[in-house]
Amino acid sequence: MKTLVVCSGGLDSVTLAHRIAAQDGLERLISFNYGQRHLVELHGAVTCGKRLSVPHDTIDISGVGKLIKGSALTDFAGPSGVEVPEGHYESQSMAATVVPNRNAIMLSIAFGVASATGCSAVATAIHGGDHFIYADCRPGFANAFAHMQEHSLEGMNSPQLLTPYIASSKADIASDAARYQVPIDETWSCYKGGDIHCGRCGTCVERIEALHHAGVTDPTEYEDSEFWKTAEREG
C-alpha cells in the first residue's frame, strides 16, 4: 500500500512514518504550516523524510491560522495573544490548544494530494490519548471523515484512511518508537516552540510520561525535566 503520512515532526507521527516504512508502505510525507507557534516541529518532519528517503512537502496554510483566532497554538501576536497552558495534558486548560477543524483541514488536503499522486492510503497518528480534548481525534470523527472521502473522490483514485494508533495510548506509541528505532531527540513535541523542549506544557508532560511508562530512554533535553512528576491531573 502506497501511503502518504501526515507528519508534524512530533513523536507520534514520526513513529508512524517509521512503522509504515518498516512495512514497506511509505510513499511520502506532508506537513502543514498552519501558523503554529511551534513551527520548529517541522524540522522533525524534514529530517524524518531524509532519514526514510521519501519526498517530504510542507504545505503553507498559514493564512488559515490567521483567521482561526482564539487558540493558544496560533493566536500569539501582541499582548492579547493566548498563552500556552502548562500542566497535565488531560487538564481542562488544554482546551486553549484546540484549533477548530485542524485535522479535517489537514486530512482533506492530504487526501487531495494522495489522490493526485497515486497513493492508496493516508495515515494519521491520532491516538487514544487525544480523545478527551480533541473531538477531531476521536473514532467517530475518523469514521465520518473516511465516509466523506469515499463520496468526495468517487470515481477517482480514492485512498483509504489509516489510523493505526486510534485505540492506542501515547505510551504504546513510545514503545513503537523504540521498536522502529526512531531517533527520539529528532522529534519535536513542545507547543511553546523555544530552542529546547520546555518540559512544562501539556505536550511536553505527555511526551515525558509516555516514554517513562513505556520504559524507553528519553534523550530529549528539557528546560524543566522534573515538572511532569508534579503536574496536576484534572481530567
Place this chain on the structure above:
Amino acid sequence: MKTLVVCSGGLDSVTLAHRIAAQDGLERLISFNYGQRHLVELHGAVTCGKRLSVPHDTIDISGVGKLIKGSALTDFAGPSGVEVPEGHYESQSMAATVVPNRNAIMLSIAFGVASATGCSAVATAIHGGDHFIYADCRPGFANAFAHMQEHSLEGMNSPQLLTPYIASSKADIASDAARYQVPIDETWSCYKGGDIHCGRCGTCVERIEALHHAGVTDPTEYEDSEFWKTAEREG
C-alpha cells in the same frame, strides 16, 4: 443565522451571497487561491464583499494546488500543462477540470473559520448541474461532509452546512441572480482566466446557456458569443 459564504466570485456563489444577504443572514465571505489559472474570478468576490458590506478574506492555499497536479485548472506550468477543454459542460472532456477533493478542502477551512468567528452556518453554491462531473458537489458528499463536521466540532461552535442550490439547475440560479439584482457582469465564470470571458470553455457555455434559459439579459462580454449554440453535448 450568521452565515459565512464560500464565494469564488462566480455567478453561483455571488448570487448565493446576495440571496443570503437579502435574508439578513450574511456575515462574511471567503475565497480561496488554490493556484487556479482563472485567479481573476476572485475580483468578483472582492467586489461582492464591498457591495454587500461584509468582510471578505482570500485564503492562500496555492501550495496545495502545486501538489495536486493533473487538473486543467491548476496544472498549467510549462509545455506539459493541461489545456482547459472547450465544449459543453456535461462533456466527458470536462473531467480534466476536476481538482481532487477541492470542495472538501475549501469547506473544511470554511468550517474552521466559521467556528472560530462565531458563525452559525457555512453556505456553498454547489448545484445540480455540477453533479455529473464533480463527485464533491453531489448530495451524498454534502450529507457526509455535514456529518463529519458534527464530529469534528463536537463541543465547540459547530456551524451547519447550507446548500440551497443542491437540487437546482444553473438556470434556477440565473433566475435568482435577476431576483436579487446581482450585477452579472461583476461575476466571473471563465476557466481560462483571460481578460474577458472566452465563451468556449465549459463554464462559459454553461453560464451563457443558464442565463439564456432563465430569460435573463446577459451583459457579459465574450470573445466568442456564438460558440455555445453549437457546443456538442456528450453527457
